Amino acid sequence: LALNGLTYQLVDLPALFGERLYRLPVVLRILLENTIRNREGAERDHAVAALFGWLEHGSSEAEIAFQPGRVLMHDTTATPALVDIAAMRDALAEAGADPALLNPMLPVDVSVDHSLAVEAYAQADAASVNLGYEMRRNAERYRFLRWASKALDGVRIHPPGTGIMHTINLEQLATVVATEPGNESRPGWLVPDTLIGTDSHTPMINGIGVLGWGVGGLEAQTVMFGMPTMLRIPAVVGVRLSGTLRAPAMSTDLALTVTQRLRALGVAGDFVEFFGPGVSGLSAGDRAVVANMAPEYGATTGYFAIDEQTLDYLRTTGRSEVQIALVRAYAQQVGLWNDPAGEARYTRVVEICLDQIGIEVAGPARPQDRLHYAQTAAALHALGFVAQSASGALPLHPVAIAAITSCTNTSDPRLLIAAGLLARKARQLGLKPAAWVKTSLAPGSPAAASYLKRAGLLDELDALGFGIVGFGCTTCIGNSGPLTAPIRDMLRAGSGKPVAMLSGNRNFPGRVHPDLDLGFIMSPPLVIAFALAGDAALDLSSDPVQFAPDGTPVYLGDLWPDSDELDRYVRLAGDPGDFRRDFENASLNPVWHAMEAPDSPLYPWDPASNYLQRPPFAAASQGSLLGAYTAYPLLVLGDDVTTDHISPASAIPPDSLVADYLVQRGEDRGDLNVFASRRGNWQVMLRAAFHNRTLVNHLQGGIPLAHTLHVPSGQLLPIWEAAQRYRDEGDSVVLVAGERYGTGSSRDWAAKGLRLLGVRAVLAVSFERIHRSNLIGMGILPLRVPAGALSGAAALRPGDRIALSAEAASLRPRMAVQVRLHRRDGRTDIVEAVAAIETLLELKLLGDGGVMPSILK
Numbered sequence: 001l002a003l004n005g006l007t008y009q010l011v012d013l014p015a016l017f018g019e020r021l022y023r024l025p026v027v028l029r030i031l032l033e034n035t036i037r038n039r040e041g042a043e044r045d046h047a048v049a050a051l052f053g054w055l056e057h058g059s060s061e062a063e064i065a066f067q068p069g070r071v072l073m074h075d076t077t078a079t080p081a082l083v084d085i086a087a088m089r090d091a092l093a094e095a096g097a098d099p100a101l102l103n104p105m106l107p108v109d110v111s112v113d114h115s116l117a118v119e120a121y122a123q124a125d126a127a128s129v130n131l132g133y134e135m136r137r138n139a140e141r142y143r144f145l146r147w148a149s150k151a152l153d154g155v156r157i158h159p160p161g162t163g164i165m166h167t168i169n170l171e172q173l174a175t176v177v178a179t180e181p182g183n184e185s186r187p188g189w190l191v192p193d194t195l196i197g198t199d200s201h202t203p204m205i206n207g208i209g210v211l212g213w214g215v216g217g218l219e220a221q222t223v224m225f226g227m228p229t230m231l232r233i234p235a236v237v238g239v240r241l242s243g244t245l246r247a248p249a250m251s252t253d254l255a256l257t258v259t260q261r262l263r264a265l266g267v268a269g270d271f272v273e274f275f276g277p278g279v280s281g282l283s284a285g286d287r288a289v290v291a292n293m294a295p296e297y298g299a300t301t302g303y304f305a306i307d308e309q310t311l312d313y314l315r316t317t318g319r320s321e322v323q324i325a326l327v328r329a330y331a332q333q334v335g336l337w338n339d340p341a342g343e344a345r346y347t348r349v350v351e352i353c354l355d356q357i358g359i360e361v362a363g364p365a366r367p368q369d370r371l372h373y374a375q376t377a378a379a380l381h382a383l384g385f386v387a388q389s390a391s392g393a394l395p396l397h398p399v400a401i402a403a404i405t406s407c408t409n410t411s412d413p414r415l416l417i418a419a420g421l422l423a424r425k426a427r428q429l430g431l432k433p434a435a436w437v438k439t440s441l442a443p444g445s446p447a448a449a450s451y452l453k454r455a456g457l458l459d460e461l462d463a464l465g466f467g468i469v470g471f472g473c474t475t476c477i478g479n480s481g482p483l484t485a486p487i488r489d490m491l492r493a494g495s496g497k498p499v500a501m502l503s504g505n506r507n508f509p510g511r512v513h514p515d516l517d518l519g520f521i522m523s524p525p526l527v528i529a530f531a532l533a534g535d536a537a538l539d540l541s542s543d544p545v546q547f548a549p550d551g552t553p554v555y556l557g558d559l560w561p562d563s564d565e566l567d568r569y570v571r572l573a574g575d576p577g578d579f580r581r582d583f584e585n586a587s588l589n590p591v592w593h594a595m596e597a598p599d600s601p602l603y604p605w606d607p608a609s610n611y612l613q614r615p616p617f618a619a620a621s622q623g624s625l626l627g628a629y630t631a632y633p634l635l636v637l638g639d640d641v642t643t644d645h646i647s648p649a650s651a652i653p654p655d656s657l658v659a660d661y662l663v664q665r666g667e668d669r670g671d672l673n674v675f676a677s678r679r680g681n682w683q684v685m686l687r688a689a690f691h692n693r694t695l696v697n698h699l700q701g702g703i704p705l706a707h708t709l710h711v712p713s714g715q716l717l718p719i720w721e722a723a724q725r726y727r728d729e730g731d732s733v734v735l736v737a738g739e740r741y742g743t744g745s746s747r748d749w750a751a752k753g754l755r756l757l758g759v760r761a762v763l764a765v766s767f768e769r770i771h772r773s774n775l776i777g778m779g780i781l782p783l784r785v786p787a788g789a790l791s792g793a794a795a796l797r798p799g800d801r802i803a804l805s806a807e808a809a810s811l812r813p814r815m816a817v818q819v820r821l822h823r824r825d826g827r828t829d830i831v832e833a834v835a836a837i838e839t840l841l842e843l844k845l846l847g848d849g850g851v852m853p854s855i856l857k
């Protein structure tokens, strides 16, 4: 391709495959390009044949290698990954090799976004106060990240204040089409921009035509060190959009609708591609919101192909015209341009008419439980909560948190401007949020402050308590800070059941705040409306949001911005210069750059550190956990165990086992930071495993938080102590769970914790994709078992033991594995399980004992 006076080489897919190419979904065309460019000989021929063979059935058993162009991480997944690399460097040095040889082979971008907490809010200096807390609490960990950026080639850290990883990716990092340098004798390459990210919401970038998805930190390590990520050619679900998304509906409402529809259909592990006449009317911002929630609908991707809307977005966010021309020319030439009348085939097609979407919410405990916004009351009352004492001045379900938060719904300027316009009307009418509501606005990038200011809406938001508290994940990851005093009193008295209202993507019990079990997801303007109402059980379609000071009832319709007004303000706010300039200014974070960091190829571990400890599993000596054995179930869990249950991210409760441990080591019980910040310290994370008070251990009903039954002794012990006892006594342990085990995030600690507990296999009815891969990355065998066979309240009794034979030599992907249940009363039952191993690379990793021993080999 010749453009702008330069010549590039490319894989010309239409020239190679003709009309056949256009029958493949665009996502598979990108896999095809990747295969042709990176594989050779018979491997390449097989992969190409398999991709076209997919057309016959819309599915394939074939496994192909995918070589992403870059890796995206955030501070709480990057820290443990970089700690692992630091420990592997030690292992190399101890073996007499040069540790500096161990370097990532791809660019790695790390956003420091997950550690910002909402300590201060509704005050003018909230953002700088919160940033101050963050820098102080995390100084040791941040110094380590600074060391990593100096010691490891290609690791680039985006400091606190620069925004949320997925927003940064959309606005700054993604090139959509990447250029690979050439030399005098050979022109450079043009290739699709592709990535993996250690965060489940990485598919947000699919909104602008970049193929990427979330993986666990362990899988990311394999990719960083030059191995491809292996995948079975996925089913591709086509979502055909028709009609137009109209006011009052917004992209959040579409995302919640898609989430509900696709979750009900079951698309776990599938690629999703949006197509049809409705696509072109959606802005890239709208698309990114929908793509972001791919993990909530269970898919690996939520892809939108490149078109004029993509180019408009690149222009709006300040990308150069040269780059934009390159994207257009490449996408059109290579067959990656969106074609509304395209002939692509899909495994299944789902129809969604955009005209039918209204104002939606999802909750009160799962993102797929979509409701019309008027139905929150019904959903809450259906829970049947009865107050244990008089409720005082607060409603039964007060809004405890109203947070405009998360990459999902703060990266699209239209959503934040809608919130600003609603705030302006509320202010004009003299409304204020209820006194017990903790309000906050944490946008995905600092450009939001500029465009809201230019539109004259920042002050309006400020006046309602929705001033900016910082640029990071905050409430979305559970860093909500303390609740208000009236809500704390209510929780203590049991006089009500408070609710979080947030513009995030997850509302699992305890996710947003350890003391809140209930939450609804919604668009930013609706968050403000519920903050004004103060009552999560109000029917805002008929009840007034609030009464104005003169007694006039104010309804949601009086406040909601109309579409013309919204369009006008979005235009008013736009200035492409903001995006790059604000990002660069934030990158200068002076406290960050002033931090001293070691300047050595090996990290100097401090044995007294409570944040960073050399982990035992980053060593070649970690053996394989496969084999034939009889095990005790360490825990028997039910359905929907999330990674938040397995390894929490939120604040460390001062009365917890982890708190006791940290206090013993000299920390202040009142200021323990969040679990996520401790992921560089395996000793803490081991004790944090399954630290969730909503989790039920069916092994023996009513087991207190983070304890389990050590069956041989009959004692209730902290889980890690029980695990230690089993290990010391030479007993194996496994874990039993129900459907969707490991739902949630990509955190590898959910698997590392199990490895440290000695768990050799997890027997679950079904696994969430990323967590399954993380288990394998830690050498733990995932086995699928039939529903009801093991999990649930009565399937296993204390004293029952599980025998299985899973030897490395005989195991194969997806093979049947017989599990024998030796009952305490002497009976034996047989359960037919299936090895949840998808690829031969995964089998190799299990045989090696996990990713790290494999890299060190």
Ligand code: F3S
Pocket (backbone or CB within 6 Å): 164, 165, 166, 199, 201, 405, 406, 407, 408, 472, 473, 476, 477, 504, 505
């Ligand atoms: Fe952060 Fe929540 Fe997005 S944790 S990356 S804002 S999903």
